[in-house]
Amino acid sequence: MRDPSALGWFNPAMTARILVLPGDGIGPEVMGSALDVLNTVAAVEDLQLDITEDVLHGAAWKEYGTFCRPETIARARQSNAILVGAVGGPEWDHITIDGGPAEQDGLMNLRTELDVFAGLRPAKAWDSLISRTPYRARCVRGANVMVMREMCGGSFFTTHRGIEELPDGGQRGFDLNEYTSGEIERFARASFEVARHRKGKVISVDKSNVLLAGVLWREVVGRIGSEEFPDIELHHYFADNAVYQLSRNPTAFDVIMGDNLFGDLISDQAGVIAGSLGMLPSACLPGIPKPGKALGPGIYEPVHGSAPDINGQGIANPIGMILSVGMMLEYNLGNKRAARKIDAAVTLSLKSGALTPDLGGSATNKDVTNSVIRHYRSL
Numbered sequence: 001m002r003d004p005s006a007l008g009w010f011n012p013a014m015t016a017r018i019l020v021l022p023g024d025g026i027g028p029e030v031m032g033s034a035l036d037v038l039n040t041v042a043a044v045e046d047l048q049l050d051i052t053e054d055v056l057h058g059a060a061w062k063e064y065g066t067f068c069r070p071e072t073i074a075r076a077r078q079s080n081a082i083l084v085g086a087v088g089g090p091e092w093d094h095i096t097i098d099g100g101p102a103e104q105d106g107l108m109n110l111r112t113e114l115d116v117f118a119g120l121r122p123a124k125a126w127d128s129l130i131s132r133t134p135y136r137a138r139c140v141r142g143a144n145v146m147v148m149r150e151m152c153g154g155s156f157f158t159t160h161r162g163i164e165e166l167p168d169g170g171q172r173g174f175d176l177n178e179y180t181s182g183e184i185e186r187f188a189r190a191s192f193e194v195a196r197h198r199k200g201k202v203i204s205v206d207k208s209n210v211l212l213a214g215v216l217w218r219e220v221v222g223r224i225g226s227e228e229f230p231d232i233e234l235h236h237y238f239a240d241n242a243v244y245q246l247s248r249n250p251t252a253f254d255v256i257m258g259d260n261l262f263g264d265l266i267s268d269q270a271g272v273i274a275g276s277l278g279m280l281p282s283a284c285l286p287g288i289p290k291p292g293k294a295l296g297p298g299i300y301e302p303v304h305g306s307a308p309d310i311n312g313q314g315i316a317n318p319i320g321m322i323l324s325v326g327m328m329l330e331y332n333l334g335n336k337r338a339a340r341k342i343d344a345a346v347t348l349s350l351k352s353g354a355l356t357p358d359l360g361g362s363a364t365n366k367d368v369t370n371s372v373i374r375h376y377r378s379l
Contacts, residue, residue, distance in 0.1 A: 125144070
């Protein structure tokens with residue numbers, strides 16, 4: 001039998017194996033901040049860490065001529081959790097290699113290999129940042145949304161895709177958005193399980209009025225909800241209406257679940273609540289942990305991209321990456337106390353005025369990191 005700690009039954013007395021993939025652009029910068037905070041947490045909370053580093057996507061292409069090495073996947077499978085900075089950039093967008101969509105993107109490949117289908121993307125209104133959002137304070141204060149994004153299916157991963165030539169000299173592009181009932185069922189269960197630990201309300205997003213994949217989505221989600229989670233309040237919204245309602249009244253939402261495409265769009269929209277995409281963490285999990293149930297390694301990363309336009313300037317907002325460390329501590333390492341302390345330290349840091357330029361401030365990446373560490377030590 002494999003070491004239980006590699007499957008998510010993590011004993012705090014054991015050494016946590018963390019695979020670090022800094023990635024591209026500002027990825028290494030925000031990852032440096034995350035590791036500084038993580039090492040502080042380990043020292044304060046007496047946690048044992050075994051941290052190894054590897055390369056992914058552009059960094060992997062530069063060194064090995066591939067976006068994701070088999071050795072990297074093997075390391076990930078033997079880890080308790082994986083931290084990813086950010087990947088991609090125009091330097092590699094033109095490169096195509098044999099295989100399906102996952103082979104064209106190192107992070108998508110890793111998600112597929114680990115089967116981390118449940119994407120958790122929380123977004124909340126921070127009191128000290130409300131004035132930096134487009135909302136009136138009364139409309140957004142207290143907003144706390146969890147966007148659940150299906151991460152391993154749909155049009156992002158379909159092999160039924162291409163650009164073909166037409167007889168009239170034109171072209172036709174296509175990407176099939178397909179889901180099986182089994183894929184929807186497991187994602188629905190994960191979303192309802194998350195809602196059970198929040199306010200118990202789920203909004204499921206689809207386009208069942210025009211797309212047959214959406215018809216199946218709504219049918220399956222409704223069945224899982226009524227048969228297995230009768231305690232959860234479920235509502236179905238068309239995707240366009242969901243975006244409108246989230247923009248209009250974010251405090252009315254708790255858990256929003258959508259497929260790969262809709263979940264991607266809505267989670268970015270939710271970033272407005274927080275004041276910047278740089279504030280958003282995420283987790284990609286192979287399920288939701290339960291007492292006595294093994295959980296494989298999850299991938300933890302900020303929602304933002306590699307931001308090549310500010311790379312090397314030392315001003316990248318590290319908060320999304322730091323909060324992703326908090327999610328790792330909670331979901332894969334089972335340390336909710338440390339996760340809550342990271343959240344509290346970020347709150348205090350923001351209140352103190354340590355804000356990067358994306359939030360209207362002048363603090364550097366290092367300034368914000370040091371502020372979070374200082375406040376964590378004070379708690």
